[in-house]
Amino acid sequence: MRLRLNINGETREADGVWEGESLLYVLRERLGFPGSKNACEQGECGSCSVYLDGVLVCSCLVLAGQAEGREVVTVEGIAEGEELHPVQRAFVEAGGVQCGFCTPGLIVATHDLLGRNPDPTDAEIREALAGNLCRCTGYEKILDAVRLAAERMS
Amino acid sequence: MMIEQTEPATPTRERPDAPVTTPGKVGEHTERADGVPKVKGEFEYSSDLWMDGMLWGATLRSPHPHANIWSIDTAEAEEMPGVQAVLTHEDVPGRKVYGMEVPDQPVLAWERVRYQGEAVAIVAADHPETARRALEKISVQYEVLDPLTDPEEAMKEDAPRLHLSGNVLKRINILHGDVAEASASADVVVSGEYEVGMQDQAFLGPESGLAVPDGQGGVDLYISTQWLHLDRDQVADSLGLDPEQVRLTLSGVGGAFGGREDLSMQIHACLLALETGRPVKMAYNREESFFGHVHRHPAKMRYEHGATRDGELLYVKARLVFDGGAYASSSIAVCTNAATFACGPYEVPNARIESHMLYTNNPPCGAMRGFGAVQVCFAHEAQMDKLANELGMDPLELRIKNAVRPGIRFPFGQEVPPPAPVRVILERVGDMPLPEEEEVMGRDLRRLPGGVSNVTHGEGVRRGVGYAVGYKNIGFSAGFDDYSTARVTLSIEEGEPLVRIHTAAAEVGQGLITVEAQIARTELGVERVAVLQADTRVGSAGSTSASRQTYMTGAAVKQACEQVRARIFQKVREEYADEDLAIEDGDIVSGGESVVSLAELLGGEEIEETVEFHHRETEPLDERGQGNAHLQFAFAAHRAVVEVDTELGLVRVVEVATAQDVGKAMNPQALEGQIEGGIAQGLGLALLEEIQIKEGKIQNASFTDYLIPTILDMPSVRAEILELADPEAPYGLKGAGEPPTIASTPAIVAALRDATGRELARVPVKPEQIVGIAEKPPSEPPQPGSRGYSGIGHLDEREEH
Numbered sequence: 001m002r003l004r005l006n007i008n009g010e011t012r013e014a015d016g017v018w019e020g021e022s023l024l025y026v027l028r029e030r031l032g033f034p035g036s037k038n039a040c041e042q043g044e045c046g047s048c049s050v051y052l053d054g055v056l057v058c059s060c061l062v063l064a065g066q067a068e069g070r071e072v073v074t075v076e077g078i079a080e081g082e083e084l085h086p087v088q089r090a091f092v093e094a095g096g097v098q099c100g101f102c103t104p105g106l107i108v109a110t111h112d113l114l115g116r117n118p119d120p121t122d123a124e125i126r127e128a129l130a131g132n133l134c135r136c137t138g139y140e141k142i143l144d145a146v147r148l149a150a151e152r153m154s
Numbered sequence: 155m156m157i158e159q160t161e162p163a164t165p166t167r168e169r170p171d172a173p174v175t176t177p178g179k180v181g182e183h184t185e186r187a188d189g190v191p192k193v194k195g196e197f198e199y200s201s202d203l204w205m206d207g208m209l210w211g212a213t214l215r216s217p218h219p220h221a222n223i224w225s226i227d228t229a230e231a232e233e234m235p236g237v238q239a240v241l242t243h244e245d246v247p248g249r250k251v252y253g254m255e256v257p258d259q260p261v262l263a264w265e266r267v268r269y270q271g272e273a274v275a276i277v278a279a280d281h282p283e284t285a286r287r288a289l290e291k292i293s294v295q296y297e298v299l300d301p302l303t304d305p306e307e308a309m310k311e312d313a314p315r316l317h318l319s320g321n322v323l324k325r326i327n328i329l330h331g332d333v334a335e336a337s338a339s340a341d342v343v344v345s346g347e348y349e350v351g352m353q354d355q356a357f358l359g360p361e362s363g364l365a366v367p368d369g370q371g372g373v374d375l376y377i378s379t380q381w382l383h384l385d386r387d388q389v390a391d392s393l394g395l396d397p398e399q400v401r402l403t404l405s406g407v408g409g410a411f412g413g414r415e416d417l418s419m420q421i422h423a424c425l426l427a428l429e430t431g432r433p434v435k436m437a438y439n440r441e442e443s444f445f446g447h448v449h450r451h452p453a454k455m456r457y458e459h460g461a462t463r464d465g466e467l468l469y470v471k472a473r474l475v476f477d478g479g480a481y482a483s484s485s486i487a488v489c490t491n492a493a494t495f496a497c498g499p500y501e502v503p504n505a506r507i508e509s510h511m512l513y514t515n516n517p518p519c520g521a522m523r524g525f526g527a528v529q530v531c532f533a534h535e536a537q538m539d540k541l542a543n544e545l546g547m548d549p550l551e552l553r554i555k556n557a558v559r560p561g562i563r564f565p566f567g568q569e570v571p572p573p574a575p576v577r578v579i580l581e582r583v584g585d586m587p588l589p590e591e592e593e594v595m596g597r598d599l600r601r602l603p604g605g606v607s608n609v610t611h612g613e614g615v616r617r618g619v620g621y622a623v624g625y626k627n628i629g630f631s632a633g634f635d636d637y638s639t640a641r642v643t644l645s646i647e648e649g650e651p652l653v654r655i656h657t658a659a660a661e662v663g664q665g666l667i668t669v670e671a672q673i674a675r676t677e678l679g680v681e682r683v684a685v686l687q688a689d690t691r692v693g694s695a696g697s698t699s700a701s702r703q704t705y706m707t708g709a710a711v712k713q714a715c716e717q718v719r720a721r722i723f724q725k726v727r728e729e730y731a732d733e734d735l736a737i738e739d740g741d742i743v744s745g746g747e748s749v750v751s752l753a754e755l756l757g758g759e760e761i762e763e764t765v766e767f768h769h770r771e772t773e774p775l776d777e778r779g780q781g782n783a784h785l786q787f788a789f790a791a792h793r794a795v796v797e798v799d800t801e802l803g804l805v806r807v808v809e810v811a812t813a814q815d816v817g818k819a820m821n822p823q824a825l826e827g828q829i830e831g832g833i834a835q836g837l838g839l840a841l842l843e844e845i846q847i848k849e850g851k852i853q854n855a856s857f858t859d860y861l862i863p864t865i866l867d868m869p870s871v872r873a874e875i876l877e878l879a880d881p882e883a884p885y886g887l888k889g890a891g892e893p894p895t896i897a898s899t900p901a902i903v904a905a906l907r908d909a910t911g912r913e914l915a916r917v918p919v920k921p922e923q924i925v926g927i928a929e930k931p932p933s934e935p936p937q938p939g940s941r942g943y944s945g946i947g948h949l950d951e952r953e954e955h
Contacts, residue, residue: 018283034202035195039358039408040440044857047358075195084193092189095823098831099663100192101358101408107193123600130866133857135358135409136663138830139865141823 005067007033008077014064023062024048027074035075035104039133046132049105049112050074056112058131075104078111087111087149096145098136106132110146118154120146167205167366167376169403170198172684174652178668179676180885184821186668187685188661199406200378201362201437208364209238211419211426211436212285214275214292215445216267219301219480219515219850220316223265223294226275231291236284239429240292242275246425248394252417254384256482258317259518261392261421267296268316269480269517270851271445278426278434301515301850305454305477308512316480316513323478324486324511326493328779330565331504336469340460344540348457348533349916351844352477353450353835355522356862359408361418361446362437365427372399373424378407380414382658383694392421393428400424404688410662411835412521413447415699416483444855448483448520449845451476451511453492453529459537465547467556469504470497470537470565474530476511476519483520485511490632491526493779494566498534499576499625499789500556505565507779515850521699523835524626524895531624532917535900539620539907549904550584550621557623567780571787573878575815579791580623582813582874589795589809591617603797604804605866614801617808620904623791624896627784628889629702629769636702636785637768639693640670640710644678644718644752645760651740651752653678653715656686659695659707664891665824666703670711672821673884677715679737680752693766701788701889704820709884710767717763725755770882786880790814790893792833792901798909803921805841805906810898811872817880817888825890830871832894838863839895840902844918 003014003026014030024041027033027050036059037047043061050059051073059072078085087110090096097103106129113120113128120128125146134142173191178184191197228240243250243264250264251257263274275292279285302308308321315321337343363377372395379385382402390400407414419436426434438446458471474492478485493509522528542549557576563569592601594612599605602612630636641656653674661667671683688695695707722742723735731744741748742755773781795808810833819825842861846853854860879886899917907914910924922928 018281020283028202029204033195034198034204037199037358037408038201038360038437038439040857042440042856042858044440045358075193079194084190088190088193091193092185095186095827097186097189097192098665098827099357099359099407099409100188100197101199101663103192104195107195123598126865127600130864133358133862133864135356135411135835135862136831137827138832138834138871139863139868140830140871141827142865 001065003064003068005069006071007031008073017064019065021064022060023064023067024059026064027059033074033076037101037104039101044133046109047102047105049108051108056109075107078107085111086152087114090145090149090152094145094148095141096137102132102134106142110149114150114153119150170687172654172686174682174684175671176681177675178672180672180820181818183823184668184672186665186824187671188667197406199359199408200376201360203364203376203405203435205364205366205433208433208435209278209280209426209430210282210285211423211434212277212282212289213273213422214289216263216270216272216274218267218296218298219270220299221267221296222299223263223267224297225295227293228275231277231288234284234288234291236280237277237288238280238432239278239426240275240288241425241429245429246392249391252388252392252421253482254416254484255486259481268515271517272480273422276422276426278430303514303516303850305475305512305514308514309510316515321513322510323482323513324489326489326509326775326779328493328505328507328566333469333471333504333506336504337460340468341463342541342544343458343460344537344544345458346537346540346915348455348536350453350529350532351918352452352519352847353522353839353843354444354845354860355411355413355447356860357409357411357413360438360440360443363405363419363423364433364435365423366433367427367431373427374401374403375420375424376403376405377420378405378414380410380660380662380699381697382660382688382690384697385417385420386690388417389420389424393424402690404660407660407662410698411523412525412699415521415697416448418446440857441855444845444852448518450522451478451485451488451519451529455530455533457533457537459541461541461545465545465552465555467500467502470502472496472507474509477514477516478511479514479516479518481518483518485520488526490775491627492530494564494783495527495625496530496534497565498531499558499623501558501562502565507565516847517845517852523832524892525700527624527626527896528899531622531896532900532903535622535897535904536915539904550580553621553623554580566775566783568782568784573815573880574787574789575876575878576623576789579789579813579815579876583621583791583793583811586793586811586872586874588619603799603806604802610799610802614799615797616800616909618796618798618905618907618909620794620901620908621791622897622900622904623789624893625787625789626701626892626896628705628786628788629700630696631772631784633772633774635768636696636706637766638695638706638710639764639766640707640714641692641762641764642674642711642714642718643760643762644680646753646756649753650682651680653680653683654686655683655711656692657695657707657710658688658690658692659703660688660698662698664828665821666707668824669704669708669820673708673711674715677712678719680740701891704887705883705889706767706769708887710765712884713767714763714765717765718761721761722755726750786883786888788815788888788890788893790897792897794901794905796902796905796909798906798924800910801925803924807837807869807902809869809872810901812894813874813876814890814893815876815878815888816890817883818877818885819875820885820887825875826873828891829873829894832891833871833898834863834868836895836898837868837902839917840899841918
C-alpha cells in the first residue's frame, strides 16, 4: 500500500508498504527516521515514543496504515533548528544518557510531560516516565535532567 | 590470498568523521562525547544500519531444549519469492563451532540441539516478514529427547552426556588452612543453602548488525559487540577466511553488561552476505534477544561458617553449583571467579570451597556484570547476617571485625594488595544518616510499597535496614595475557593542535571514549581531541568486560600520549629549551615561560605513536586453588532501606547508600551513573528479574514478563566515592562498573529480612516468600496463559500467516 503522512512538519510518502508494518518500522526502515528505537517492539519500553496528532504513543503499537494522513513528531523533530531543545540539553548536561538507546523515547516523553505540566513533582515525573525503561542509568540522572529542563523552561 | 591487504577493496560504507570534542581533563566533569547525537536521535546504533539493496536475515531456532535432528529440508523456503538464501550447517565453510573459551557451540546445529532457541538455519530475504515466513517453510525433523535441566543430575555418573567431554565443564577446589581442625574449635557454626535465579542483561539495543561483502571474498561487519577482535577471529574461523579478510567496525551499542561477549548474529549475517553478494542486516526482536545471548548463571550454594564467640571467623566451607547451560561461553572463568570470591572480602584463615560448573539443556549462561562474584556475595553476606544474629552482634560490626586488610592472604593464596579499604567503606555506609521515617498512614499512595495499585493504605508496612559488602577482580585473570592497543596522533589542523585517538575498545554506553579524550587532554595539554570509531584497523583493545577498559585502554592511551609528548620535547630540546618542559593550552612551556606553540613547532608534521599495554602477569590457580590469580580488586559496600508490606509481600526500596573505592574518579558524573545504574541491576536481581524456565523452556521472553526496574522501582542513591590510589594503576584508578551490582542485591535482601524476620534464601525474592507462603517459588512456575507466550516453545511453528 501507499502511505502518506506528515512527519516533523513535512509530508512524506512510502510505497509498497506491507499492511502488517508498524509505524515504527516505516519511520525507521522506509522514511529515514531511525531515531525512534526498537528495544522491545511490544509497547513495554517506550523507546519508540512519538507524537501522533499531538498524543504520545508507542510507534511500535501503531499500524503504519493508522498513521495515514496524520501528523507525527519524532525525536528528530524535537530540536529547534540547530539548537537543542532544553529537554535535550538537560539530558546531556545532567548525565541522563549512557548507552542512549532509551534516550529518544525519554526525550519525547519528557517533552510531553513538561508540555502538560511545566512544574512536575518527583512523584509526577516518576509516574509520567514509568513507561520508559532504561537499563544503564538507574534513573537518578534522568530525574535530574527532567528537573533541570523544567527549571529552565519555566 | 592477499593477506597484507587490510583495507577493503571497495569502501563498503563511508567512515563517519570523528567528532572533535572539548574540554575536560582527568577528574573534571566532562560531558559525554556522544551525548548530543544521542539526544537528537542521530546516533547510529547497529539496528539503525541501512544500505541500498540490503537484505534481511532471520534465524530458525530449535523449539526443543534437547533433540536429535534427523533432517532439514529447505526446498520450500528457497522457492518463496523474495527469498535469496537459505543456509544450514552444510553451508558453513570453516569451523562449524565457535566459543570464547571452548569452541563447542555450533554456528548452525547439526545432528543435535542442546537448548531451546539454538540456531538451526538462516534465511536472507528482501523484507523481514518474508524472511520470517520463509523460516516457517523450513522443515526440520526432530527426535525430541528428555532435557537434562538440573545441574545436580548432570553431575551423576549415569546422566546422559551432553558433550563428548562429559557434563562437567569446570571444577575448582580451593583448600586453604585446615578446615577440619578449625571446625572442631568453632564456638558458633551457621549454615545455609542459597539460590540465585537466572538474570538477563536486558540491554535495550537488540543484537543486530550489517554485513557487507567486499566483492573479493571478504566481508565488512558493522556490529555492536564488547570485543571486536575476538568476534573477528571467531567469524573468520567459521567463514574459512583469513582474519584480514574480515573487517569489523563498531556500530552504536545499546548497552552490553556482558551479554555481547558471545557471538549472536555475527557469523550468520556474514554467511548470508557472502552467499548472496549483498549487504545483509540482522536485528533480533526482544523475544529472540532472550534466546540470542547468554544469561547470568543460576546458582545453588551451600555454606557453613564457623567463628569464635567474639565473632572472629575461623573457617568457611562452601559448595557452589552453577548451571552453565548448553554451551561453554565464559563459564570456566565464572567458575574460577566464584571460587575465589566465595568467602567475601573477609579474613578467613581456613576455607574449603568447591565450585562446580555443569552443562545442562538450559539456556547457555555466561558473562553478566559481576561475573561469578554476584552469586557468592548473595550467599556469603546472608551467612554473615546469620552469624551476627547467632552471636547477638551488630551485622556491621561483625563485618568490620573480619574485613580484609592489605598484607594478609585471600583464601586463594594471593596477598591482599593495598589499598583494600573494606573496613573504611563499611564504616562510611554505617555513618551515613538514615533517610527519615515517613508516616505511612495517609501518605501519597505513590510512595507506598506497590504504589497506586496497592490495596492497603499501609497498615502492614514495616521498615528494614540491611548491609552488605562485596568485591570483584578488575581485568582478566588467571594467566591471561590481557592487553589493549592505542594509537595517538598529534597534528595541526586549521592552525590548532588536534589529537586523534584510535583504539578498538568498545564504547557500550559507559563513557569510555570520553575518558580517552580526557586522558589525551591531560597528557598532551591540547584541548581538541577526536576519538575515531573503534574498528579492527588497529590492534586489539581486549574486551569491554571485567570493568577493565578505563584501566587497560586508559593506560594504553596514556602511554601513547606520553610517547608523543616525549617526541615533542625531543624536538623542543633540539631547537629551543630543555628545562622543566610542559605543554599547556597548546604551547610548550619551559620553566613557566612559553617558548613555542605546538602549531609552530609541528607545522605540517604529524606525530603518531602506537602502544600495546599489557597488565602485570597473573597466575592460574594450582590444584589446591592457590595462585596470584587477579590483577586488581575493587570493593563496594551498600546499605539498603526498604519498606515492606508484610501482608501483601510488596516492597518499596526507600534508599540505597553506598561507599565505593574507585582509586580515581576519572569523570565524576559518569562514575555516579555507573554506580546508580549498577545498583539498579542489583535491585532487579533482588526483587524482580528472573528468566523462568520449565523443562528447559523459557517462560517469559518479553519485557511484559521479565521485569526490569522502572523509574518507579528505583530509589535515590546516596553515594560516597573514595579515591584511594592503586599505585600500579593509571592515575591510581580502579575499575568501577561492576562493584555496584555485587553487594546491592544482598543489602536489599538483608533489609527485607530485617523487616520481615524471614530467611529469604533465594533471589529474586517474590511476594510469596515475603509473606511466608513459600520459602521458594513453586518448582513448576505458573504457565502464562496468553496465546502469544504458549507459542514461545514453537518458534518455527507459529500461526501468524
